[in-house]
Amino acid sequence: MKDTNQPLTTNFIQNIITEDLRQGKNDGRVHTRFPPEPNGYLHIGHAKSICLNFGLAEANGGLCNLRFDDTNPSKEEIEFVESIKEDVRWLGFDWGDRLYYASDYFDQLYEYAVQLIKAGKAYVCDLSAEEIKEYRGTLIEPGKESPYRNRSVEENLDLFERMKAGEFPEGSRVLRAKIDMASPNLNMRDPVLYRIMHKEHHRTGNKWCIYPMYDFAHPLSDALEGITHSICTLEFADHRPLYDWVLDNVDYSKEAKAKGRPQQIEFARLNLTYTVMSKRKLRILVEEGYVSGWDDPRMPTISGLRRRGYTPEAIRDFCERIGVAKSNSVVDIGMLEHCIREDLNKRAPRAMAVLRPLKVVIDNYPEDQVEWFEAENNPNDPDAGSRKIPFSKVIYIEQEDFMEDPPKKFFRLAPGREVRLKHAYIIKCEQVIKDEKTGEILEVHCTYDPETKSGEQGSGKKVKGTLHWVSAAHAVKAEVRLYDYLFTKENPEDEEDGSDFRANLNPHSLVVLPSALVEPSLAEAEPGSRYQFLRQGYFCVDPVDSKPGNLVFNRIVSLRDTWAKIKKEE
RNA sequence: UGGGGUGUCGCCAAGCGGUAAGGCACCAGACUCUGACUCUGGCAAUCGUGGGUUCGAAUCCUACCACCCCAGCCA
Numbered sequence: 001m002k003d004t005n006q007p008l009t010t011n012f013i014q015n016i017i018t019e020d021l022r023q024g025k026n027d028g029r030v031h032t033r034f035p036p037e038p039n040g041y042l043h044i045g046h047a048k049s050i051c052l053n054f055g056l057a058e059a060n061g062g063l064c065n066l067r068f069d070d071t072n073p074s075k076e077e078i079e080f081v082e083s084i085k086e087d088v089r090w091l092g093f094d095w096g097d098r099l100y101y102a103s104d105y106f107d108q109l110y111e112y113a114v115q116l117i118k119a120g121k122a123y124v125c126d127l128s129a130e131e132i133k134e135y136r137g138t139l140i141e142p143g144k145e146s147p148y149r150n151r152s153v154e155e156n157l158d159l160f161e162r163m164k165a166g167e168f169p170e171g172s173r174v175l176r177a178k179i180d181m182a183s184p185n186l187n188m189r190d191p192v193l194y195r196i197m198h199k200e201h202h203r204t205g206n207k208w209c210i211y212p213m214y215d216f217a218h219p220l221s222d223a224l225e226g227i228t229h230s231i232c233t234l235e236f237a238d239h240r241p242l243y244d245w246v247l248d249n250v251d252y253s254k255e256a257k258a259k260g261r262p263q264q265i266e267f268a269r270l271n272l273t274y275t276v277m278s279k280r281k282l283r284i285l286v287e288e289g290y291v292s293g294w295d296d297p298r299m300p301t302i303s304g305l306r307r308r309g310y311t312p313e314a315i316r317d318f319c320e321r322i323g324v325a326k327s328n329s330v331v332d333i334g335m336l337e338h339c340i341r342e343d344l345n346k347r348a349p350r351a352m353a354v355l356r357p358l359k360v361v362i363d364n365y366p367e368d369q370v371e372w373f374e375a376e377n378n379p380n381d382p383d384a385g386s387r388k389i390p391f392s393k394v395i396y397i398e399q400e401d402f403m404e405d406p407p408k409k410f411f412r413l414a415p416g417r418e419v420r421l422k423h424a425y426i427i428k429c430e431q432v433i434k435d436e437k438t439g440e441i442l443e444v445h446c447t448y449d450p451e452t453k454s455g456e457q458g459s460g461k462k463v464k465g466t467l468h469w470v471s472a473a474h475a476v477k478a479e480v481r482l483y484d485y486l487f488t489k490e491n492p493e494d495e496e497d498g499s500d501f502r503a504n505l506n507p508h509s510l511v512v513l514p515s516a517l518v519e520p521s522l523a524e525a526e527p528g529s530r531y532q533f534l535r536q537g538y539f540c541v542d543p544v545d546s547k548p549g550n551l552v553f554n555r556i557v558s559l560r561d562t563w564a565k566i567k568k569e570e
Numbered sequence: 571u572g573g574g575g576u577g578u579c580g581c582c583a584a585g586c587g588g589u590a591a592g593g594c595a596c597c598a599g600a601c602u603c604u605g606a607c608u609c610u611g612g613c614a615a616u617c618g619u620g621g622g623u624u625c626g627a628a629u630c631c632u633a634c635c636a637c638c639c640c641a642g643c644c645a
Binding site: 010011015024028035036037039069071072074075125128129132133136137138139140141142143171172173174176184185186187189192194195196197211213214215218232234235236237238239240241249266268273321322323324325326328329330331332334335338339340341345346350379380409411412419421422424426452454455463464465466467468532534535536537542559560561562563564565566 | 571572573574575576577580581582583584585586593594595602603604605606607608628637638639641642643644645
């Protein structure tokens, strides 16, 4: 994807890799991995990690594995591994034949645990979970050594084997590393390596009733796969000494796919304004029905963004632009919106759609006449071709494009004013018809100037405003879903005491317009296809709910709107 | 009162001892049959603070301050 030798962006991880390469570390290999736990859906934060891992590998002539970190059968499900694979693939990345699971290594990991026991570096501990917690000490006080810490190697071997054989109830014993109960780093205070769980695993079935912990499985999985740079998020920085301890104290050289030793590097996870990102909170949104599901177009999940109409290209561009560093940061959601606008501006065919219709009758236009105008599909892409649009006596325009008593800077339709109808004629407003009781504007009567037909001589006449429109007789009805941020505050966590992020939910995050009218060329629009509705924004045919004869469009993002800004100022 | 991490323009983020990139946002103008796009110009940072080293420091030293993470048999 990159055509230069120099990586497009530089960041501290690339700098480390560059230096490693210069020193000939790992025989010049660069091998990364994306290691999701299959217990939820991927979101834009994962996309950052995916782009980083796959991108770094590609930029440095290396490889990136997809590895499911499935060491905890009580939380993981097959449904998630499928959705994760789909999302990574959709984002545009290819793990080739390197699809792995930590569970692939369970046999080997068991042997490594035995290795540690034999070396006197791990022991079976009979303390209860509560007791282990008590013995661990606190942030400022050292822990106490477990009374089981000095069991003989033989006894530990026997006990561990019987743990594996299923002789003991869940939670009754664990295997622990023997490191240092006085370490200022809590992770080093004899961390648990294996726990008993009488649970069926989605891949290994009932073969195991003891499962390795992340801290044991992860470094060794990396080592076995020949990973050189093991990239993870900041909260794992405290685990790095343990990661290194495991690699230092287990001999995996015979089984590893390549020589060398993985290095853990941590970066800051992505945060976005107006967005929550934690699995827990996203789950709440889904389970408590604030959204329609994991793929609700308002969700920051990959599947939500996909359904909303975001392109993988835009998401990758976004991940490139935000950079990678170690400081906690919150990226302005406007950055994401900029990326999708930029991508769709060059790719999305234009179309006319009237979201909130206002009837306009052109009094001097022949009753039964229909003219078909040529309309370019994309002014920024001549190759996109053109299409025909019907024009007739009765049309609809946007309600907000007409004002009876407009402010100075309004240059759309108003009594006595002229505007151009995009691709058609200039019209002049002659009369407003209102409901006598409510004052509601029912329809507007105009006259058109036949000399101003789009593209012809007399069409040079200048007017300030150009409106989009649809022919009443030809328009196709459609449902349009306008999405806004899910939260009203930049930081959804910013709540009054007593409440939580739910209090900041935006009640208008979804506005459904059941009776929008779109130009007839859209009648057969394919699910998932994207359009720019002129002067409105980018829209995507909803891949789930849109059916022939019952079109549903999702607004991906609005166009930049300087008029809206002017209005706000006044 | 422990350990780890981070502090460069409103938001991201380069910078690695030689005198502050870039993007987003924002402002102004040009263009415009999308108030879009595009273009052009503008925009801001005493580089967390105070000391010190140096001819010279965002970059080195030092003290301090602020924020984030860690006491799951989660990852």
